[in-house]
Amino acid sequence: MFGSWQSERAKVYRRLNDIPASWGTAVNVQAMVFGNMGDTSATGVAFTRDPSKGDRAYYGEFLINAQGEDVVAGIRTPQYLTRAAREEAGAKPLSMEEAMPEVYGELARVFDTLETHYRDMQDIEFTVEKAKLWMLQTRSGKRTAKAALKIAVDMANEGLITEEEAVARVDPAALDQLLHPTLDPQAKRDVIAKGLPASPGAASGKAVFDADTAEKRNAAGEAVILIRTETSPEDIHGMHAARGILTARGGMTSHAAVVARGMGRPCVSGAGSIAISAKDKVMRVGGREIREGDVLTIDGATGEVMAGEVATVQPELAGDFATLMVWADKVRRLKVRANAETPLDCKTAREFGAEGVGLCRTEHMFFDAGRITAVRQMILASDEKGRRAALDRLLPEQRSDFAEIFTVMAGLPVTIRLLDPPLHEFLPHEEAEFAEVAQAAGIDVDTLKRRANELHEFNPMLGHRGCRLGVTYPEIYEMQARAIFEAALDVAAESGAAPIPEVMIPLVATKRELDLMKAVVDRAAQAVFAERGTEVEYLVGTMIELPRAALMAGEIAETGEFFSFGTNDLTQTTLGVSRDDAARFLGAYVEQGIYPKDPFVSLDVEGVGELVRLAAERGRATRPDIKLGICGEHGGDPASIGFCEQVGLDYVSASPYRVPIARLAAAQAALKAR
């Protein structure tokens, strides 16, 4: 804090001639004032509140018989402004309050005048020349996220600003710092590598190099950090078990980053200087080695990787934070949902104020150790009969997945995306796994390998996935739809609060795809309703995640009852950029001004945004009450939320830990729109 004040002040002195003359205390620009004219002269800098913690107490330092330059030069140690601060610090040199009580009294009155006038915490420069106070400059002061929150809420409570102004004053992105454990700023850090700040929060733990070990050690009560070259859906259980995730490859929206943010796990991704050998259970970086069991710390807010344990500070979610959220909710128009796929995610999301689930992916449910064999048997079956036999074994599991989620989200809408990834993601990739998997699935290794090879894709992102699976294997979506409706009826009967399932068909590019898939879902619904003799309300809609879907939105809305903009994939296809591979050039792209920000973090409003706007217009032209939301990563990004407000979407959906950020950003967007 101190060093930065000094450099700030250096700038201030150099800019003296720029100061306007309209302040409460006049400034004489012609005649220089001098703080070095003896012991009744002084110079100093102050904040009207604590810029670090936000407390309502004057905060600053001064030097007797000195000019600003002396303070900047750092030759003499400045003294505290107030007696309280001096005493708290246990310092001897008298505070200004004690050394110059009269001038200090005048200064304090000026502080109050300026803060009241500017209605914000002021950062003030002053000089005392022979016991006469001269104000050199005042301006709104910089502050930490924590102070910003406290000052905004305090000032609204004091009546200095309105609640809405308080809402407008806190940077939603900065709020992220407050929702996660952070590194103790006092602690020493032994930084060994730097990657991307992929998911905020800090975590320490023992290094592990595979998901199974992460799970095992976590079960034994050890804190672990999972280290992978890159993660895949098969690592999910290990990511759940770990305190944090570190990868050598992948960008801000790589699998590791997206999943970690969804889970609220700190994550550093794409730490390119690290060489990882999972086989030898070691990572090497800058001549150093971290082996399994060695402790390390990651800071997902900065991307730093540190050897050893670094102390962390826990977040506070009550108090001012809760107050500001209430005020934000009064203002916003956009609903805020969460991307959540486990009961735990859903609980977290509700605690953070989510008003529904905007994206419940179902693929992770297929990776569960107890089910993956049935999933593989389904994939490896040679005909529909074989696939149906395997799907029958998965049905009760899927039903219980949805029942748990519906129970947590009772009474709220839950958008469930039917199976999306290409089937090869569920088959083994490593030679070592084939024998075991073949045995478990009851087929020979050659058949397994042949099938895996057949399913291999050059560009899986553009492959046989999404509704294309549903078109070629409708029985998969049929099973999922049945599980959804059976679970919804079970929960409605049990809790009395029926969930509102919104069944979402992924990767639609044509109306006909949605027609075919809606028919499958509707048939399953009618069958279940007939068997049970009762019904639940439900919607069938689609993700708009391909440029063609956006262009054809008018036609697609004839069938689709809602659109959820899948802006991750829409960004990939509109820009022609694979987010798993983009790390290699996206940095250079942002540096050279080709994109102002990483387009996977903040929506490319010009390009992708035009498609969203166009799809919203065309969809509404066909179906005026169509429900419109966004479920890409952008749903948690304040700038992108501002765009969603402009386009008039109904809701944004963000990962659970970003729900408060989205609530605040939505409120600010609504204020801006007025």
Place this chain on the structure above:
Amino acid sequence: MFGSWQSERAKVYRRLNDIPASWGTAVNVQAMVFGNMGDTSATGVAFTRDPSKGDRAYYGEFLINAQGEDVVAGIRTPQYLTRAAREEAGAKPLSMEEAMPEVYGELARVFDTLETHYRDMQDIEFTVEKAKLWMLQTRSGKRTAKAALKIAVDMANEGLITEEEAVARVDPAALDQLLHPTLDPQAKRDVIAKGLPASPGAASGKAVFDADTAEKRNAAGEAVILIRTETSPEDIHGMHAARGILTARGGMTSHAAVVARGMGRPCVSGAGSIAISAKDKVMRVGGREIREGDVLTIDGATGEVMAGEVATVQPELAGDFATLMVWADKVRRLKVRANAETPLDCKTAREFGAEGVGLCRTEHMFFDAGRITAVRQMILASDEKGRRAALDRLLPEQRSDFAEIFTVMAGLPVTIRLLDPPLHEFLPHEEAEFAEVAQAAGIDVDTLKRRANELHEFNPMLGHRGCRLGVTYPEIYEMQARAIFEAALDVAAESGAAPIPEVMIPLVATKRELDLMKAVVDRAAQAVFAERGTEVEYLVGTMIELPRAALMAGEIAETGEFFSFGTNDLTQTTLGVSRDDAARFLGAYVEQGIYPKDPFVSLDVEGVGELVRLAAERGRATRPDIKLGICGEHGGDPASIGFCEQVGLDYVSASPYRVPIARLAAAQAALKAR
């Protein structure tokens, strides 16, 4: 021919009541006429010209004392209509011309009357009842592509139709049959598999399972068919050496299909029932084995794969074909260019009437055996200096590539696309190759493997390619631009006819990318022009192949002097479909009516077409004289060419062997637009 006539006639008799009464000869629908009332009665069917070859001669058959049913039943063998036909066939039973000369004379007069009235070859049914002729039906007759061409040209020459009508009457797609060798329809076929008709023409040769063997055996004078599970750019020299290409995987726009069409090589792709072992040099299908050296035949027009050699018929490109092309050229507005990247391609293209090169890819030039080591050294270099050293070795080679092409295309525009594929395509993929490649490149195997691993991409289609290479390694584009301008000046000096290089930056999504890359090209141009003291005219433009580029076309046109719509990639990204992987579901998609046709073959006018239309409008709004063309595979598809005419593009570019098809389709589109 015979069987199909019979079934056609069966339909005719069933539809007798539908015949209108407005013909030259009246039909009495009430009173049935009988051809089976003795030897002065007969029934028959005829064409006013030969529907197989198009010759101007009556063509048909009849039976004395018979009803239509008798002919249809096939119990008796029909007799020839004309004496000439009977004599040519060496048949004994008298022709109608000989057996019933008077009635025949009347019939011939009716033939001429009907053809003149309908201004087209007629397919006619008649009955003779007791020496009196009754006409039962007449309609325009079906004909082969060859006959269609001859009849159209003859009729125009006879003054029966106009030249423009002749142009409108020939199906451009059918023309494709005439430009390639075809299987002799009389020859026996032992069909062992069926794949996609990926590139027209038929070819026989000895089976080979790798590109090197193809090249070696071809050099030894053997005709070979290259058989691969799928092809990659490394197979190019083998594809050049082969008479035809057969793959087990990949769709109509897989690498094999696209390259084969460009080369005019017959290709059957995606023959899924074939299992290929390149290692064991064998393919297995339906219990049979084809080993290296075994002869097989492929028919790229039907997708059939046959064991053994099947005789082929060569195409005729002079005469009627040439005449029709001249007439088409008088009518069309769209220019027609070729996608050509070798001097041979360019020569073929000029012979077929191309008015420039619309797409000269440069990547194949990097795969040449004499250069690939320098290319790999460039990729493996650890800094710009190392890359430049390798690029310096490639410069003279690139210059001579372009000089050869410019010499063939002297005076015409040549659009050269700077390097496009991701760099990992140039590195080895098979374990066996690493050692050799590492030695050639002068680095150790581990470094090579590490670098290959670093460059690996999950979705190379959306990866570090196109102008992204130019942005991160501008020295590559700088070398290519220098080679282009040096070659252009060399050819201008030598031949006096300067080429017009159009330097095309691939995969642009933002104006800034094009700004940066145009600056690189302009700098190289200025440097070369200064060194030589002379200049050539040139343009710098971009492919529009990403949805974002189409949306931002107005801005991009501030820098870009031309747009070439790369509809292959634009289709991939707009629809979110990888053309290398699409074969798995695209068949089911077309069957279920999701897409009316394979969108990689015929442009998806609703989706991709809207982006093309929008980009053309926005581009022109910024730069009214911007040159607009299309260089995707769709540039050779008649329906897509119709769309290009509607949108008002300036040219289409097709693979050399499709240039005549494009010329005819462009002419028909222009006629339709009138």
